[in-house]
Amino acid sequence: MLPITTGAPTFDELLSDEFETLPGHPGDADRAANRLAAWCKSASSGDWALFRRRLARDGYSVDHVLARFGSARRALSASPGFNDEAWVRAAFIDVADRSAPYAGDCPFGHLFLPLIRTAEARLWASLDESISDLLLPSARNCVRQKLLGDVSALCAPVLYERFAEARNYGNFIAEMAPGGFLRLLDDKPVLLRLLASLTRQWLDTTHEFVTRLQTDIDAIRRDLLNVPHAGAVARIQGGLSDPHRGGRSVLVVEFDDGLRALYKPKDLRIDAAWQRLVERLNARAPIDLRVAHVLARDGYGWTEFVGHTECRGSHEFASFFRRAGAWLALMHCFVVADMHQENVIAVGDQPVPVDLETTLQAAEERHSDNVDAKAYEAAREIISDSVMAVGLLPAYGRSAGDTVFAVGGVASDWATQRRLTWTDINSDGMRPSIKDEADRPTTNLAHLGGRYASLAEHLDDFVSGFEDYARFLMSTGLLLDGFAAVPVRKVVRPTQFYSMLLHRLKDDRMMDDGVRWSVQADI
Numbered sequence: 001m002l003p004i005t006t007g008a009p010t011f012d013e014l015l016s017d018e019f020e021t022l023p024g025h026p027g028d029a030d031r032a033a034n035r036l037a038a039w040c041k042s043a044s045s046g047d048w049a050l051f052r053r054r055l056a057r058d059g060y061s062v063d064h065v066l067a068r069f070g071s072a073r074r075a076l077s078a079s080p081g082f083n084d085e086a087w088v089r090a091a092f093i094d095v096a097d098r099s100a101p102y103a104g105d106c107p108f109g110h111l112f113l114p115l116i117r118t119a120e121a122r123l124w125a126s127l128d129e130s131i132s133d134l135l136l137p138s139a140r141n142c143v144r145q146k147l148l149g150d151v152s153a154l155c156a157p158v159l160y161e162r163f164a165e166a167r168n169y170g171n172f173i174a175e176m177a178p179g180g181f182l183r184l185l186d187d188k189p190v191l192l193r194l195l196a197s198l199t200r201q202w203l204d205t206t207h208e209f210v211t212r213l214q215t216d217i218d219a220i221r222r223d224l225l226n227v228p229h230a231g232a233v234a235r236i237q238g239g240l241s242d243p244h245r246g247g248r249s250v251l252v253v254e255f256d257d258g259l260r261a262l263y264k265p266k267d268l269r270i271d272a273a274w275q276r277l278v279e280r281l282n283a284r285a286p287i288d289l290r291v292a293h294v295l296a297r298d299g300y301g302w303t304e305f306v307g308h309t310e311c312r313g314s315h316e317f318a319s320f321f322r323r324a325g326a327w328l329a330l331m332h333c334f335v336v337a338d339m340h341q342e343n344v345i346a347v348g349d350q351p352v353p354v355d356l357e358t359t360l361q362a363a364e365e366r367h368s369d370n371v372d373a374k375a376y377e378a379a380r381e382i383i384s385d386s387v388m389a390v391g392l393l394p395a396y397g398r399s400a401g402d403t404v405f406a407v408g409g410v411a412s413d414w415a416t417q418r419r420l421t422w423t424d425i426n427s428d429g430m431r432p433s434i435k436d437e438a439d440r441p442t443t444n445l446a447h448l449g450g451r452y453a454s455l456a457e458h459l460d461d462f463v464s465g466f467e468d469y470a471r472f473l474m475s476t477g478l479l480l481d482g483f484a485a486v487p488v489r490k491v492v493r494p495t496q497f498y499s500m501l502l503h504r505l506k507d508d509r510m511m512d513d514g515v516r517w518s519v520q521a522d523i
Contacts, residue, residue, distance in 0.1 A: 008189040008190045008192070008193040008513075008514030008517070009514050009515070010514050010515065010517075010518035011035070011039060011069075011514075011515045011518050011519050011522070012518070013514075014068055014069065014072055014514075014515060015060065015065065015068055017075065018074060018075060019068065019072045019073065019074055019075060020072065020073060020074075020075045021064075021067045021068050021071060021072055022071045022072065022073060025071040026070075026071070027067070027070030027071025028070050028071070029066075029070055031069070031070060031513075032066045032067075032069035032070030032071075033066070034516070035069045035513070035515040035516055035519070036062070036065060036066055036069060038515075038516045038519050039051070039065075039515075039519040039522065042519045042520050042521075042522055042523055043519070043522045043523065069515060084196040084197075084199060084200045085192055085193060085196040087118070088115060088192070088195055088196045088199055089182065089185060089192060091114045091115040091117075091118040091119075092114055092115060092181050092182055092185070093114075093182070094114035094117075094118070100113055102141065102144070102145060102148070103148065103426075104425065104426050105145070105149075105425065106148050106149055106151075106152035106156075106425070107152050107156040107159075107160070107422050107425055107426065107430065107432075108152060108155065108156055108159045108160075108163075108173070108426070109148055109152055109426065110173050110426065111155075111159070111173055111176055111177060111181060112148060112151045112152060112155070115151065115195075115199065116144060116147055116148050116151070119147060119199050119202065119203060120144060122203060123143075123202075123203055123206055123207060126203075126207055127207060127210060127211070128214075130214070131210055131214060133232070134210075134213065134214055134217065134232060134233055135210070135232065135233050136232045136233060136234050136256060138234050138235060139232075139233040139234055139235055139236050142235055142236040142237065143206055143236060146202065146206075146236075146238055147198075147199065147202045150198055150202070151195065151198060151199070154191075154194060154195065154198060154506070155191065155195070156422070156432075157420070157432070157506075157508060158184070158188065158191065158508035158511070159176075159184075160430075160432060161508075162176075162180075162184075163430070167428055168428055169426055169427055169428050169430065187512060188508060188511040188512050189511075189512070189514065190510070190511035190512070190513070190514050190517045191508065191511045193514070194511075198247070201243075201246055201247030202247065204246065204247075205246065205247050205248050205249075205265070208248075208265070209251065209263060209265070212263075212297070212300060213233070213253065213263070216295070216297065216302060219295055219302075220261050220295065220302050223293070223295050224261050224293060224295055224302055224303070224304050225255075225259050225261065227259065231255045231256040231257045231259075232255065232256050233253055233254070233255055233256075234254055234255060234256040235252075235253075235254040236251055236252070236253055236254070237251065237252040237254070238250075238251055238252075240252065240262075242495075242498075244265075244266070245265070245266075248265035248266075249265070250262060250263065250264050250265075251263040252305060260305035260307075261302050261303070261304065261305055262292075262302065262303045262304070262305055263300070263302055264300065264301055264302070264303060265299075265300045266299070266300065266301075266357070267296075267299055267300075267301075267487050268294050268295075268296040268297075268300070268301030268303070269296050269486045269487065270356055270357050270359055270483075270486050270487065270488055271291075271292070271294040271296065271301070271303065271356055271357075272294050272296045272301075273482045273483050273486050274291050274356050274359075275291050275292075275293060275294055276482050277479070277481075277482065277483075278290070278291050281330075281476070284472075284476070285326075285469065285472050286468050286469065286472055287322060287323055287326040287465060287468060287469055288323075289323060289326060289327060289330070289350075290347065290350045290352050291352065291353065291356075292304050292306050292352060292354060303354075306345045306347060306352050306354055307345070307347070308345055308346055308347070308441065308443040309346075309347050309348055310348070310446075310447050310448050310449070311348050311349055311446050311447065311448045312348065313448065314448055314451075316348060316349035316446060316448075317349070317446050317448075317453035317457070317458060318458055318461045319349040319461075320346065320348075320349040320350070320351060320445075320446035320453060320458075321410070321446075321453070321455065321458035321459075321461040321462040321465065322461045322462070322464060322465030322468075323349065323350060323351055323465060324351045324392065324409070324410050324455075324462055324465065325461070325462040325463060325464065325465025325466035325467075325469065326465045326466065326468070326469035327351060327353065327392065328387055328390060328392050328393070328462075328466050329465075329466045329467075329469040329470040329473060330469060330473065331353075331390045331392065332387045332389075332390055333473055333479065334359050334360060334479075335359070335360050335361045335389075336356065336358060336359050336360075336361070336390050336391075337358045337361045337389055337390060337391055337491050338355075338358040338391050338491050339353060339358075339390050339391040339392045339408075339409040340391050340407050340408060340409060340411075341407065341408065341409060341411060341442075341443075341444045342443075342444075343355040343391075343409065344392070344409040344410070344444040345443055345444065346443060346444055346445050346446045346447065348446070349446055351409070351410070351444070351446075353409075357488055357489040358488065358489050358490075358491055359483075359488050360483070360488055361389075361488075361490060361491065362490065363381075363384060366380075387466075390409075391407070391408060391409060392408060392409035392410055393408050393409075393410065394406045394407070394408040394410065394411040394455065395407055395408055395411075409444055410444065410445065410455045410462070411444075411455075412442060412445055412452060412454050412455070418434050418435065419434070419435060420432055420433075420434060420435075421433055421434075421435040501520075501521060501523070504520045504521075505517070505520060505521065507520075
């Protein structure tokens with residue numbers, strides 16, 4: 001087996017038992033040194049003394065890493081991975097018609113049609129034919145568009161660098177289709193690996209979702225939609241959550257009669273426990289609360305679709321904030337965290353939490369001999385023991401651009417998000433731009449006729465709701481009944497950290513080498 005001179009093994013794979021150093025082989029010393037320097041810069045900001053300690057933690061030495069980075073091959077006992085890369089790459093050899101109208105919505109979408117068609121054929125061939133009776137063509141198109149959109153988002157920035165020199169979309173696609181894109185994948189093997197991983201995740205998660213939908217459709221209709229027949233699935237909408245656990249994410253399933261349900265690919269026993277608790281408390285509490293109805297299955301489940309609806313009158317603003325105060329008292333009792341704007345939906349005068357998996361958050365013990373660190377830890381402990389830890393009340397943060405913004409389940413000043421958008425898609429004048437999304441709907445606050453209620457205007461209502469519900473809870477026993485052995489999610493780092501990490505790993509400038517690309521994650 002030849003030594004690795006191309007390809008995209010990550011640094012941890014290359015250092016694992018799956019690979020072996022070639023004894024007596026000179027290797028590529030310059031490449032090994034560049035890889036090691038990139039790792040040191042990411043892991044320790046270029047501090048070589050600190051980096052050596054990091055290597056020693058995992059039992060590595062600089063000499064061992066340099067040898068493996070410069071001259072290695074896959075061990076004969078190791079089976080080669082990345083099995084999807086071959087057929088994904090081969091799909092782009094297809095020069096069939098690339099004029100499907102649905103490709104026009106995604107930058108350079110026409111270039112990816114062979115892969116989309118190949119992946120679709122694999123998906124539907126793996127499913128029972130009865131699935132076709134459950135999903136209308138419009139729903140199948142939603143599934144197709146999900147893959148096309150993800151592939152386009154991954155590849156469009158690097159393709160645009162080349163398109164910017166040509167400035168003729170038709171000619172560019174004609175040049176890239178027969179071999180230009182394959183040459184790009186050869187130059188950037190990490191991009192091929194990511195494409196294969198993305199496509200495999202789409203195949204596995206879509207197969208899993210559709211199979212679960214077919215199994216549970218009768219229970220969804222009966223227990224969530226309260227109808228004997230819900231018709232066929234007309235649309236499937238994603239983008240409601242970040243992908244987790246192999247690309248799984250929350251989906252909205254809309255039937256042809258307009259009824260909707262949410263698919264959540266995670267354990268929903270905590271949601272079911274909350275539903276039972278709220279129903280039990282509502283029988284005696286001074287303030288009634290609402291949670292989404294849930295159908296929990298083994299490792300996944302379905303919930304009712306909670307839509308943002310307006311109040312019947314402005315008098316309901318006060319009751320909305322009384323309920324929000326009651327929720328703060330209850331969530332503080334259960335050490336809930338992460339109740340930011342996107343985890344609360346205002347349904348008339350009911351603030352409805354839609355993600356309660358961060359319940360019973362265990363405290364983190366920190367011990368330091370440094371005086372400044374001790375002061376910091378003491379301040380953090382004060383906050384973590386207070387109602388501020390729930391995340392419902394407005395708190396403030398500072399963005400990378402030094403802009404102060406508010407976060408919180410009842411905050412009205414949402415942080416402006418920046419995302420990549422495209423104008424004049426798939427034309428000669430196509431351009432990328434960064435757009436500030438400051439005009440997102442304020443779905444977490446009660447509203448009427450375009451006017452949104454604010455906490456500042458109803459602070460007394462909020463406080464009275466908290467006080468009344470807290471007194472009620474103090475006289476109530478068996479609050480934790482039904483929560484035993486129910487899994488919860490621990491918030492380890494702020495979401496912004498993971499967003500930053502994903503942003504770094506999408507930088508195509510590092511995609512020519514798997515080691516230099518992957519060490520960016522070792523920060």
